[in-house]
Amino acid sequence: MLTHHLRRDRRPAVPGRLAIVAAVISLALTSCTAVSAQDDSAQGRTPGAADGVLPDHTSAHNTSLPGVTKLDPALREAVQKAETAMKADGIKLQVTTGWRSKKYQEELMEKAIRKYGSKKKAKEYVADPDESHHVTGHAVDIGPTDADYWLIRHGNRYGLCQTLSNEIWHFELVTTPGGTCPPMTDPRG
Structure with a gap:
């Protein structure tokens, strides 16, 4: 759908554009997970x-x-x-x-x-x-x-x-x- 939109706007398709966006999102999610893991390890597991x-x-x-x-x-x-x-x-x-x-x-x-x-x-x-x-x-x-x-x-x-x-x-x-x-x-x- 995004590729179709790009072609309709007559912009040239950039082969790596989606890969770059995916890498940025993945990096952001990894950072959030790392911070969450640090919080969990600092506070220990949730009491049960x-x-x-x-x-x-x-x-x-x-x-x-x-x-x-x-x-x-x-x-x-x-x-x-x-x-x-x-x-x-x-x-x-x-x-x-x-x-x-x-x-x-x-x-x-x-x-x-x-x-x-x-x-x-x-x-x-x-x-x-x-x-x-x-x-x-x-x-x-x-x-x-x-x-x-x-x-x-x-x-x-x-x-x-x-x-x-x-x-x-x-x-x-x-x-x-x-x-x-x-x-x-x-x-x-």
Whole structure:
């Protein structure tokens, strides 16, 4: 089609013109692939199930996934009991994230730095890997919102408390069952 167009315009066909264009496009694509490969090698592979990434609709009873299995056993048991009680109230609990590998937490921090422009601002939303309670298996994020509100009201029956004021989905085992939840931390200062 391009050759036909060139002939109609009465321009002489240049045998190497298409080859040059193809070479330039190939070089551009190779450069993009090389940059992408450098980014991948600098950041490592994308975190997956082995790092704690959980599929949608994960139950606390799904102990075949490292994100659930590697939770502190007492925390996992408390969330499982809460999930069972919540289900009786017609609310479905989803563990959106539980245990995370250090690598996964590092990736979340890097994304937050890119999003917020500085590590200081990013730390208002994501903990450093060495400080994250997800990395130690002592924190769990729950969804959807109705499950969060149920846990905020009833979680202390199981020892579960919202611990971060800016994250209604973040719960930790920080009291005895039936005890009082301690004041929340505000990572924003």
